[in-house]
Amino acid sequence: MNNKINAINPNGQGASLIKPLIEIDLLITHLQTxxxxxxxxxxxxxxxxxxxxxxxxxxxxxSVALYRRNDGMILNxxxxxxxxxxxNQQTNPDYLFMRSQEPSKISCLTLSAANAIxxxxxxxxxMVKVLIYTASRIYxxxxxxxxxxxxxxIRQQLLELMNETTKIRTSVTAANYIQDRTFLSRSGTMKILSELKSGGFIDIKRGMLVDIHHLPLKY
Incomplete structure (x- = not known):
């Protein structure tokens, strides 16, 4: 699994957020008991x-997605x-909800018990390293x-979709993946995806993203 998350800054430069796996595993080891x-x-x-x-x-x-309840947008x-x-332990618990993106194995415990551990x-x-990673992802x-x-x-969302597991990539269309995470119009999204496909930049079959050959920085 690719643990580097592609990101783009406003100047078009590539960047990566590295998932703090060592810290996450350490926290899970203590919390799961x-x-x-x-x-x-x-x-x-x-x-x-x-x-x-x-x-x-x-x-x-x-895998799990985090949704904003009032409009159903995926935040992460x-x-x-x-x-x-x-x-997000200080936010209103009704503001957000989660949804598994595929059959998943999860453990839960109360927030008070977790903080005590x-x-x-x-x-x-x-915990701080995990917080920094999470905040950076949403930012x-x-x-x-x-x-x-x-x-x-759309370019960034396609790169993120390619980072998803094969099970996710074969269960959601590229257009729906982008729509769930952005405010872009469906017609505009479909137009750009169609042009990227016809230009040989991406492979899409039955709406599913199969491969990315090259995504130019400018369009």
């Missing part, structure tokens, strides 16, 4: 509040391993939406 494990179906909705308590979720296998998506619920084992440094996402052209946004 008090957690309840469960398996999801594909596209199963997961709420932060369970039995009247706020929870965090440890993603062991599969992560493949295992990852931890959801640490970085973090304090007991002095895991703050590892990059909204920077792209607000500062880049439609083509730049």
């Amino acid at each position: 008090n957690s309840n494990k469960f398996e999801t179906n594909g596209r199963q909705k997961i709420n932060y509040m369970l039995n009247g308590e706020r929870n965090i979720f440890l993603l062991h296998e599969g 998506s992560e493949s295992a391993p990852f931890i959801f619920g640490i970085s 973090l304090a007991e084992h002095e895991l703050w440094e590892s 990059d996402h909204f920077t792209q939406l607000s500062q880049l052209s439609s083509y730049d946004i």
